[in-house]
Amino acid sequence: MQHKIDVEQLGPQGEIMAHAIEACVHCGFCLPACPTYQVLGEEMDSPRGRIFLMKEVLEGNLQMEEAQPYLDKCLGCQGCVTACPSGVPYGELISTYRGWSEPQRHRSPFQKLFRIGLQETLPYPARFRAAARLGRLGKLVQPLLPPMLKAPLELLPEALPQSEPLPEIIPALGERRARVAFLAGCAQQVLQPGFNRATLRVLAQNGVEVVIPKGQSCCGALALHTGERGRALQFARTNLKAFAGDYDAILTNAAGCGSGLKEYPVLFHGEPEQAQAAQLAARVKDVSVFLLELGLKEVPPLKRPLKVAYHDACHLAHAQGVRAEPRQLLRSIPGVELVEIPEGELCCGSAGTYNLEQPAIAATLGERKARHILASGAEVVVTGNIGCFTQIQTHLKKLGRELLVLHTLELLERAYAQAALQEGPS
Amino acid sequence: MNPALTELERLFPPGRLLHKPGELVPYESDALTAFRARPLAVVLPESHAEVQAAVRWCAKHQIPYVARGSGTSLSGGSLPIDGGLLIGLNRMNRLLRLDPVERIAVVQPGFINLQVSNAAAPYGLYYAPDPSSQPVSTIGGNLAFNSGGAHCLKYGMTSNHVLAAKVVLPDGETVELGSESLENTGPDWLGLFAGSEGLLGIATEITLRLLPKPETYHTVLAAYDSLAKAGEAVAAVVASGLLPGAMEIMDSLAIEAAEAAVKAGYPLEARALLIVELEGETPQVEAEARYLEEVIQKSGAYEVRVARSNEERLKIWKGRKAAFSAVGRLSPDYIVQDGVVPRSRLGQALQAIEELSARYSLRVANVFHAGDGNLHPLILYNGRLEGELHRAEELAGEILKLCVALGGSITGEHGVGMEKKAYMTEMFREADLAAMQRIRLALDPQELANRGKMFPGETPAQSFHGAHPLEKAGVISRE
Numbered sequence: 001m002q003h004k005i006d007v008e009q010l011g012p013q014g015e016i017m018a019h020a021i022e023a024c025v026h027c028g029f030c031l032p033a034c035p036t037y038q039v040l041g042e043e044m045d046s047p048r049g050r051i052f053l054m055k056e057v058l059e060g061n062l063q064m065e066e067a068q069p070y071l072d073k074c075l076g077c078q079g080c081v082t083a084c085p086s087g088v089p090y091g092e093l094i095s096t097y098r099g100w101s102e103p104q105r106h107r108s109p110f111q112k113l114f115r116i117g118l119q120e121t122l123p124y125p126a127r128f129r130a131a132a133r134l135g136r137l138g139k140l141v142q143p144l145l146p147p148m149l150k151a152p153l154e155l156l157p158e159a160l161p162q163s164e165p166l167p168e169i170i171p172a173l174g175e176r177r178a179r180v181a182f183l184a185g186c187a188q189q190v191l192q193p194g195f196n197r198a199t200l201r202v203l204a205q206n207g208v209e210v211v212i213p214k215g216q217s218c219c220g221a222l223a224l225h226t227g228e229r230g231r232a233l234q235f236a237r238t239n240l241k242a243f244a245g246d247y248d249a250i251l252t253n254a255a256g257c258g259s260g261l262k263e264y265p266v267l268f269h270g271e272p273e274q275a276q277a278a279q280l281a282a283r284v285k286d287v288s289v290f291l292l293e294l295g296l297k298e299v300p301p302l303k304r305p306l307k308v309a310y311h312d313a314c315h316l317a318h319a320q321g322v323r324a325e326p327r328q329l330l331r332s333i334p335g336v337e338l339v340e341i342p343e344g345e346l347c348c349g350s351a352g353t354y355n356l357e358q359p360a361i362a363a364t365l366g367e368r369k370a371r372h373i374l375a376s377g378a379e380v381v382v383t384g385n386i387g388c389f390t391q392i393q394t395h396l397k398k399l400g401r402e403l404l405v406l407h408t409l410e411l412l413e414r415a416y417a418q419a420a421l422q423e424g425p426s
Numbered sequence: 427m428n429p430a431l432t433e434l435e436r437l438f439p440p441g442r443l444l445h446k447p448g449e450l451v452p453y454e455s456d457a458l459t460a461f462r463a464r465p466l467a468v469v470l471p472e473s474h475a476e477v478q479a480a481v482r483w484c485a486k487h488q489i490p491y492v493a494r495g496s497g498t499s500l501s502g503g504s505l506p507i508d509g510g511l512l513i514g515l516n517r518m519n520r521l522l523r524l525d526p527v528e529r530i531a532v533v534q535p536g537f538i539n540l541q542v543s544n545a546a547a548p549y550g551l552y553y554a555p556d557p558s559s560q561p562v563s564t565i566g567g568n569l570a571f572n573s574g575g576a577h578c579l580k581y582g583m584t585s586n587h588v589l590a591a592k593v594v595l596p597d598g599e600t601v602e603l604g605s606e607s608l609e610n611t612g613p614d615w616l617g618l619f620a621g622s623e624g625l626l627g628i629a630t631e632i633t634l635r636l637l638p639k640p641e642t643y644h645t646v647l648a649a650y651d652s653l654a655k656a657g658e659a660v661a662a663v664v665a666s667g668l669l670p671g672a673m674e675i676m677d678s679l680a681i682e683a684a685e686a687a688v689k690a691g692y693p694l695e696a697r698a699l700l701i702v703e704l705e706g707e708t709p710q711v712e713a714e715a716r717y718l719e720e721v722i723q724k725s726g727a728y729e730v731r732v733a734r735s736n737e738e739r740l741k742i743w744k745g746r747k748a749a750f751s752a753v754g755r756l757s758p759d760y761i762v763q764d765g766v767v768p769r770s771r772l773g774q775a776l777q778a779i780e781e782l783s784a785r786y787s788l789r790v791a792n793v794f795h796a797g798d799g800n801l802h803p804l805i806l807y808n809g810r811l812e813g814e815l816h817r818a819e820e821l822a823g824e825i826l827k828l829c830v831a832l833g834g835s836i837t838g839e840h841g842v843g844m845e846k847k848a849y850m851t852e853m854f855r856e857a858d859l860a861a862m863q864r865i866r867l868a869l870d871p872q873e874l875a876n877r878g879k880m881f882p883g884e885t886p887a888q889s890f891h892g893a894h895p896l897e898k899a900g901v902i903s904r905e
Contacts, residue, residue, distance in 0.1 A: 001759075002759060022758045023758075025459070025751055026456075027498065027750065027751040027754075028457055028563075031496055031562050041470065041517045043453050044448065052451055052455075053451055053452060062451060066447050068448075070452075084751075085687045085752045085754070086687070087687065087755050
C-alpha cells in the first residue's frame with residue numbers, strides 16, 4: 001500500500017512502521033483471524049483498519065486521538081500475522097507505533113496512575129507479591145471499586161502461593177546433555193511458582209544444566225507492548241548483559257517472555273546494541289521447542305488415559321510460530337489423548353495487561369474460549385503462558401466448571417513423577 | 427451532526443452509525459487501494475428491516491449508497507461513494523436454515539463463503555463456488571459480483587448455486603427472487619440480479635444450493651519449463667475428454683510469492699505450475715487419474731507430483747489461493763487483472779502478455795483459472811516512481827483489450843466495479859449498454875444504489891466537486 005510517511009523525520013522506528021504499512025495490500029484475509037473484529041464487527045477494530053488508521057496518523061491526515069480508541073483495543077495477539085498472505089509484520093508495527101504515540105498522548109491522571117502502577121509492580125516479583133497481597137484485601141471491598149480496579153482483582157487467586165526462591169544453578173541429573181540459561185518470568189513467579197519448579201525438574205531429568213543468571217530482569221514485553229519504549233529498553237539492556245554468557249540456548253517457559261526476547265532486534269533497531277540484540281534473539285527458545293530438539297527421555301505411561309486440550313498461547317503460535325512442538329511433547333506422554341479446541345487460533349483475551357485495560361472485550365473472549373474448551377471434551381487444559389493460564393482458569397470458574405489447567409511442563413513433570421492428576425493445581 | 431444523519435441515527439440502536447473521521451478512514455477502500463473515498467457515514471444494520479430503513483432514508487434524502495460485506499472487492503466494487511452512505515452488512519452473518527434433505531442453506535448476506543461449507547460438512551455437503559477470498563468474502567458480495575473460483579470450471583459460478591434471494595430494491599421495497607425449487611417460473615429475475623454489482627438492490631436472505639462432497643480428490647501438480655507448455659497441457663486435458671474439478675496455472679513470479687507466503691512445497695525453479703484436480707467417486711477418479719497421467723506425461727512436464735494426503739492437497743490449494751495477496755511480498759503495489767480468453771487461445775494470450783510486459787518494462791505475474799480461460803495477470807509496479815502507476819494502468823487496459831480481441835471478456839469473476847468501467851465499451855455496443863441502463867433506471871431512477879460503478883463514464887456523484895444540493899440546503903454536512 002502506498003503511503004506518504006516522512007520516514008526520515010521519524011527515524012529508525014519510522015522505517016519499521018513504514019515497511020509494515022507498505023506490505024499491506026488491504027485484502028482482508030486478516031478479518032476472520034482478528035478477535036476484536038469478530039467481537040465488534042467494525043472495520044476500525046480490524047488489523048487492516050488499524051493499519052489504515054496508523055498510516056493516516058503517521059502521514060498527519062488524522063488526529064492521533066481519533067485513532068487511539070481502536071488502536072488501544074488491539075490485543076497484539078498477532079493472529080493476523082498468521083493469516084496474512086503478504087507478510088505484514090503487524091506485531092512490529094503496533095508495538096513501534098505504541099512506543100511512538102504514547103509520549104505524545106493525553107491520559108487522565110487516574111489512567112496515568114493505573115498504568116504506572118502496573119508498570120512498577122508486575123515486572124518485579126517482590127513488588128507484585130506485595131501488591132497481590134494488598135489486592136486480596138481489596139477483594140473485600142471489590143463491589144465498591146470502579147471497573148478498572150475490579151478487573152485485576154478478579155484475576156487474583158484465592159490464596160497466594162508461598163514464594164519459591166530460585167537457585168542460580170540447577171545441575172543436570174545424570175549425564176549432562178546441554179547447558180542453558182533460563183529467564184524466570186515475572187508474574188508467574190508470584191502467581192504460579194509451580195511452572196518454574198516443573199520446568200526446572202523436567203530439564204534436570206533430561207540432562208540439562210540450567211543457569212538462572214542473577215542479573216536478569218523482566219524481558220520488557222509488558223512495557224514494549226503498552227508503548228513504554230524507554231522502560232522496555234532499560235529492561236532489555238539489563239538482559240543483554242545478564243545473558244551474555246556462553247549457553248546452548250536461552251530458554252523461557254512463558255510465551256510472552258519468549259516473544260519479548262525475540263523482539264529485541266526490533267526494539268534496538270537503530271540503537272548501538274542492535275547486533276547484540278540479534279545474537280541474543282537467535283538463541284532464545286521456548287522450553288518445548290528445546291526439549292523436542294534435544295530428544296525427550298522416555299515418559300512413563302499415565303495411570304489412566306487422559307483427554308488433554310492444548311491451548312495455543314498467541315505469543316507462541318502467532319508470534320513465534322510454535323504450534324507443533326508442545327503438542328508433540330504432550331503426545332509423547334503415553335495415555336494422553338490430545339483434543340483440539342474449536343476456534344483454537346483465536347486469542348483468549350489475556351494478552352499481557354489487556355484484560356486489565358480492556359476488561360469488557362477480554363471477558364467476552366475469555367468466556368468464548370472457556371466455552372470452546374468445554375466443548376472439546378477435555379479433562380485437562382494445558383498451555384505455555386501464565387497470562388492464558390490465569391484467564392482460562394478465571395473464565396472456566398465463572399462458568400462453574402473448574403477444569404484442571406496446567407502448564408505444558410507441569411503435565412510432563414507429573415507424568416515423570418507418576419503423580420495423580422486429580423489432585424488439582426499445584 | 428446534520429439533521430438528516432440525526433434522523434438516520436434515530437432509526438437504529440445506539441452505536442450502529444459511524445460518522446467520526448477515525449471511524450470512517452478504515453472504510454475508505456476495499457481490496458483495491460488505488461481508489462479511496464470517504465463516505466458520509468457507515469451504518470451497520472443487523473436485520474432485513476434495518477437494511478430497508480437505511481435504503482428508505484437514502485431514497486428520501488437522495489443520498490447514494492454502497493452495500494458491502496467484508497470489503498474484499500478487487501475491482502473497487504465496494505468502494506464507498508464520496509459523501510454517500512456505506513451499508514456494512516458484515517454483522518448480518520447468521521445461518522438462518524440448513525436443510526440437508528433439500529440440500530439448501532439460507533444465509534444472511536454477511537455470512538462468509540467458507541462457513542457455508544463448514545456448516546454443511548457434518549451432512550456430507552458443501553457449497554461449490556470457491557473464490558480465493560472464500561475464508562473472508564461474504565455470500566452477499568459473491569452474489570452481487572457473481573463470483574467464481576478455481577472449481578467453477580466444473581460447477582459454474584455463484585449464479586449456478588443460488589436458488590432464491592430476498593432483496594431490498596433501491597426504493598426500499600422488498601421482493602423475493604427465485605424459489606427453493608430448481609425449476610423457475612417466468613423470467614430468471616434472480617439471474618439478472620446475480621452479478622448486478624449492487625446496482626439493483628441489496629440481498630438480505632440468500633438461499634444456496636448445496637452439493638454432496640466428492641468422495642475422492644486426486645490433485646496433481648505438474649512443473650513445466652515454459653508457460654506455453656503449461657497452457658498447451660490445459661488444452662490437451664480438455665481435448666482428452668476429461669472434466670477436472672479445477673485446472674490452475676501459476677507462473678514463476680506467482681510461485682515465488684506463494685511459496686514465500688505458505689511454504690506449499692512448490693518447485694521454485696519451475697517456469698510454470700499446473701494444478702489439475704479430479705474429483706468424484708473413487709472408481710471413476712482412479713480410472714481418470716491413469717488417463718490424466720498419460721496426458722500430462724505427453725505434455726512435457728518435467729516433474730509431476732500427486733497429493734498423497736488431504737493435508738498435501740490443502741497445502742497445494744493454500745498456496746494457490748494465497749497467491750494474489752502474497753504478491754505483496756514482491757512489490758509494494760500491483761494491479762490484479764481479471765480477463766477471459768477462449769481456452770484454445772491461452773498460449774497466444776500469455777505470449778502477448780509477456781510481450782506487453784517487456785514493452786512497458788513492468789513485471790507481470792500470472793495466476794489463473796486455466797480451465798475456463800480466466801486470466802489473472804498481476805501487474806507489479808511501484809507507485810512512488812513517477813508515472814509508473816499510469817503505465818501499469820495502461821498495460822492493464824491493453825490486456826483487457828487483448829482479451830476482447832481474442833473473443834473473451836473483460837472480467838471473469840472480479841466484476842467491473844470502478845476498475846473496468848472504462849472498458850465496458852470495448853465489450854458492449856452502445857445499444858447493449860443503453861438497454862442495461864434502462865433496466866437499472868426502472869428500478870433506481872435516482873441512481874442511488876452503488877452509483878458510479880460498472881457503467882462507463884462519469885456519474886453526477888463523481889464529476890461533482892461542489893456542494894451537494896442537500897448540503898447547500900443545509901440538510902446534510904460533511905462534518
